[in-house]
Amino acid sequence: MTNVEFDGVTKVFPGGAVAVDGLSLTVSDGEFLILVGPSGCGKSTALRMVAGLEKISAGSITVGGTRVNDIPPKDRDIAMVFQNYALYPHMTVEKNLGFALRQRKAPKEEIAQRVSAMAAMLGLEGLLQRRPGQLSGGQRQRVAMGRALVREPQVFLLDEPLSNLDAKLRVQMRAELKKLHHRLGITTIYVTHDQVEAMTLGDRIAVLSAGRLQQIGHPQDVYDHPANVFVAGFIGSPPMNLLRGSVRDGQVSAGDLVFARAGVPDADVIVGIRPEGLRLVGSDDPGPGFELHVDVVEPLGDEVMVHGTVSARDAGVRIEVEEATLLADAIEEDRAAVTVRLAPDVRPAPGSSVHLSVDPEGVHLFDADSGLAIR
Amino acid sequence: MSAIDVSTLPGEIGMVEPPRRRWLPFSPWHLVLMPIALVMLVPLLWVVMTSFETLAQTQHFPPILWPGSFQWQNYPNALHSVPFGRWFWNTTVVTTVVVLSNLVLCALAAYGFARIKFFGKGVAYFFLLATLMVPIQVVLIPTFLIVKQMHLLNTLGALIVPNLANVFGIFMLTQFFRTLPIELEEAARIDGASRLKILFVIVLPLSLPALATLAVIQFLWTWNDFLWPLVTIYKENAFTLQLGLMSFQGSHANDTNLLMAGNVMSMLPVLLLFIAAQRYFVRGIATQGLKG
Numbered sequence: 001m002t003n004v005e006f007d008g009v010t011k012v013f014p015g016g017a018v019a020v021d022g023l024s025l026t027v028s029d030g031e032f033l034i035l036v037g038p039s040g041c042g043k044s045t046a047l048r049m050v051a052g053l054e055k056i057s058a059g060s061i062t063v064g065g066t067r068v069n070d071i072p073p074k075d076r077d078i079a080m081v082f083q084n085y086a087l088y089p090h091m092t093v094e095k096n097l098g099f100a101l102r103q104r105k106a107p108k109e110e111i112a113q114r115v116s117a118m119a120a121m122l123g124l125e126g127l128l129q130r131r132p133g134q135l136s137g138g139q140r141q142r143v144a145m146g147r148a149l150v151r152e153p154q155v156f157l158l159d160e161p162l163s164n165l166d167a168k169l170r171v172q173m174r175a176e177l178k179k180l181h182h183r184l185g186i187t188t189i190y191v192t193h194d195q196v197e198a199m200t201l202g203d204r205i206a207v208l209s210a211g212r213l214q215q216i217g218h219p220q221d222v223y224d225h226p227a228n229v230f231v232a233g234f235i236g237s238p239p240m241n242l243l244r245g246s247v248r249d250g251q252v253s254a255g256d257l258v259f260a261r262a263g264v265p266d267a268d269v270i271v272g273i274r275p276e277g278l279r280l281v282g283s284d285d286p287g288p289g290f291e292l293h294v295d296v297v298e299p300l301g302d303e304v305m306v307h308g309t310v311s312a313r314d315a316g317v318r319i320e321v322e323e324a325t326l327l328a329d330a331i332e333e334d335r336a337a338v339t340v341r342l343a344p345d346v347r348p349a350p351g352s353s354v355h356l357s358v359d360p361e362g363v364h365l366f367d368a369d370s371g372l373a374i375r
Numbered sequence: 376m377s378a379i380d381v382s383t384l385p386g387e388i389g390m391v392e393p394p395r396r397r398w399l400p401f402s403p404w405h406l407v408l409m410p411i412a413l414v415m416l417v418p419l420l421w422v423v424m425t426s427f428e429t430l431a432q433t434q435h436f437p438p439i440l441w442p443g444s445f446q447w448q449n450y451p452n453a454l455h456s457v458p459f460g461r462w463f464w465n466t467t468v469v470t471t472v473v474v475l476s477n478l479v480l481c482a483l484a485a486y487g488f489a490r491i492k493f494f495g496k497g498v499a500y501f502f503l504l505a506t507l508m509v510p511i512q513v514v515l516i517p518t519f520l521i522v523k524q525m526h527l528l529n530t531l532g533a534l535i536v537p538n539l540a541n542v543f544g545i546f547m548l549t550q551f552f553r554t555l556p557i558e559l560e561e562a563a564r565i566d567g568a569s570r571l572k573i574l575f576v577i578v579l580p581l582s583l584p585a586l587a588t589l590a591v592i593q594f595l596w597t598w599n600d601f602l603w604p605l606v607t608i609y610k611e612n613a614f615t616l617q618l619g620l621m622s623f624q625g626s627h628a629n630d631t632n633l634l635m636a637g638n639v640m641s642m643l644p645v646l647l648l649f650i651a652a653q654r655y656f657v658r659g660i661a662t663q664g665l666k667g
């Protein structure tokens with residue numbers, strides 16, 4: 001059984017910057033856990049603390065029941081794949097793969113046998129005598145994984161391993177990683193800022209922001225039931241539309257959008273609507289909805305992304321992901337940026353106004369002060 | 376639809392350079408560079424030519440740059456009139472030991488400064504670098520006294536011990552090690568390698584250009600050093616080549632032709648080393664300014 005347990009783990013860098021703040025979570029035996037969050041949220045630091053590359057300022061990490069705070073990296077029986085692969089440039093693929101085994105003074109025959117088995121598993125047989133500089137990005141990535149896996153570690157750590165690959169290769173390697181994990185069943189912690197990797201790869205995802213755990217759960221649960229406004233804005237691409245609103249006597253209103261929601265106390269709220277939770281309807285539609293002034297239309301083949309503004313106050317939640325701040329700077333104070341995901345055959349003209357209907361069931365409400373979800 | 380001319384496109388496809396018309400079989404810059412190179416070469420050629428002249432020719436004014444008949448016997452004469460072989464051996468021993476010790480000791484110190492956290496590292500590094508600013512004339516006498524108290528005067532030890540590790544070497548390797556990706560060392564730590572193993576198996580093989588540069592520079596300095604041997608060695612059997620060659624230049628007689636023959640022979644190893652290590656030397660210098 002190789003659980004990894006974070007218990008109140010805190011990392012304070014010299015100078016006082018808190019990278020990880022009281023992180024507590026458990027990664028079960030054989031689980032594939034994703035640590036996801038924006039740049040600087042502490043996810044890589046958390047991973048490096050498991051590896052032993054960063055000292056833990058407070059709290060403890062246990063691997064397979066053993067507290068590893070003071071155990072050097074080589075004795076933790078963990079393996080790590082780095083973002084830039086960190087392959088030894090002066091060694092052949094074969095030497096790279098066998099490096100850890102040689103350090104552990106494994107017999108030569110065993111090293112040769114395990115290296116060739118790993119090469120066969122990862123499709124590297126023909127490349128054993130090449131050096132990393134002579135390999136493509138995808139091949140290097142495989143060698144990096146092979147080097148980590150060849151000594152059959154208890155825990156497998158990956159720090160944004162796909163971020164240096166082009167988009168097509170990334171999709172392919174994502175699938176390979178998933179297959180590999182199914183085959184080997186090693187407890188895996190995977191750090192990424194990529195939503196798609198987070199949603200597709202993990203058994204569970206842990207969302208971090210400013211060093212703190214925001215939510216942990218099955219990817220779909222996190223997507224469907226974000227615990228707070230940060231998770232709502234971070235998970236999902238494009239992110240959830242967030243508008244300022246209020247609840248009075250069971251009526252939720254945000255600009256022109258008004259609908260009933262029973263059991264919610266009067267409060268100022270943030271109203272969250274996923275881009276796919278909006279539908280294009282005629283202006284005579286009786287249901288709750290609002291007018292969208294269309295700014296940009298992005299046909300993506302299988303869907304159309306429409307960016308525009310509605311008459312409501314923007315929630316002012318800005319999370320640094322690609323699309324989130326696209327139009328935010330240009331909009332007026334009483335307008336809020338909204339993104340809508342539509343079917344590919346629907347193409348509203350930029351500059352026009354269209355009417356959108358909202359399914360009240362799919363609307364998320366968050367407390368305006370604490371940012372926590374109102375269930 | 377018209378075909379697109381790829382040579383006008385930006386980016387990779389458009390990187391095809393249009394064929395440039397050449398007026399000369401070489402770059403026009405060579406017209407500037409060649410005379411400058413010649414100016415650099417003249418003293419060297421003069422030394423070589425003088426080594427083939429008679430004593431009378433060397434004293435002629437204006438200087439004779441082409442001796443006409445070559446005095447090849449200057450070379451055996453220079454070899455036999457002084458213990459040249461002994462001095463060559465002394466210089467070789469001192470240079471070899473100093474170069475090797477510098478490679479090992481500077482690498483160890485530099486790795487510490489580049490990678491290991493320890494109390495007072497910044498201050499120690501600062502003071503170490505500050506010693507580079509102190510001219511040798513300032514430390515000559517204190518170092519002489521230390522070497523004297525160690526009873527090393529007139530031994531090769533006097534030339535070796537004060538030069539075992541050179542601050543410039545520590546500085547150069549520290550800067551180079553800092554440019555190596557730290558992840559390589561972290562990966563090796565996780566893979567089970569010790570600090571020393573990381574240094575010798577990962578860091579040093581990746582630092583060959585810097586090590587080669589340091590070796591060449593240190594070789595040149597030590598081989599050509601004159602002032603320090605002059606201060607600490609005054610017995611002929613411990614002379615180095617540079618010191619020994621001075622014996623051709625006395626207060627009463629000047630065997631300039633023999634001196635130059637000796638000079639040419641003492642230069643040969645340096646030239647050979649430079650030609651062999653030139654690739655590393657140039658790459659090493661270039662690497663200092665470029666991030667990998």
